[in-house]
């Protein structure tokens with residue numbers, strides 16, 4: 001379910017959205033959903049002159065496999081970073097099963113597993129050391145960490161490279177070890193920014209199976225992706241984000257209607273251009 005403020009709403013000042021007098025008043029936003037795995041309300045983020053996320057609301061139901069899609073620069077990473085405590089919003093709230101993440105970060109973050117995009121790992125550790133370190137940081141006992149680390153490395157097809165330094169991993173292997181590190185404490189929700197980027201098709205299928213099992217077992221997964229076909233097949237819910245706002249959200253069937261998700265995405269987001277002025281690229 002999404003709720004958006006009116007089109008004339010400006011960036012917030014002092015934490016409140018300001019509406020110019022000559023525009024339509026914003027639709028009042030309902031309070032955060034305490035039953036949702038993740039409930040975002042009125043999130044804003046500005047970088048200099050660029051408003052990356054504007055008045056974004058989103059509810060992710062518990063037990064859903066939720067896809068977040070949008071064109072490059074739409075604000076997906078910024079939204080997920082604010083939703084997981086990595087980037088402080090200029091305004092708005094994030095609730096994780098009713099807990100205000102920015103007011104009670106330790107409590108809220110304990111229930112999340114996070115795969116951020118582009119954040120440096122401790123890559124002078126081996127893969128096994130990195131996953132072990134993630135478990136110990138979460139306060140788990142050594143035996144449980146050792147058991148789970150072994151299982152995760154096997155599931156990610158990294159057992160043979162357990163003792164290789166992460167700095168020497170390929171991009172896909174790095175993605176997989178970061179994912180294993182996000183899962184070691186059996187979080188209640190996984191927030192994964194582009195988890196399949198650079199991952200080979202066999203590993204991607206294995207990861208999809210792991211995530212599907214996790215959802216069947218009551219977990220919630222939120223993934224950002226550019227691959228519409230993958231989201232349509234893998235997710236049960238989807239939000240299409242454009243220019244920092246949610247343009248459509250709901251179950252995949254609700255959002256796509258009688259179109260493919262890709263066609264619906266292009267309809268909502270636009271941006272298809274004819275390649276004019278590139279005649280010089282033709283070789284014959």
Ligand SMILES: Nc1ncnc2c1ncn2[C@@H]1O[C@H](COP(=O)(O)OP(=O)(O)OP(=O)(O)O)[C@@H](O)[C@H]1O
Nearest residue numbers: 047050051052070071072073074075076077078079
């Ligand atoms: N640290 C930053 N400083 C300045 N601008 C930023 C910063 N982070 C993001 N932006 C800008 O905010 C906008 C949203 O970026 P964001 O990375 O959230 O988009 P995205 O939807 O994740 O894009 P992509 O699909 O390409 O990864 C972009 O215009 C980007 O240039």
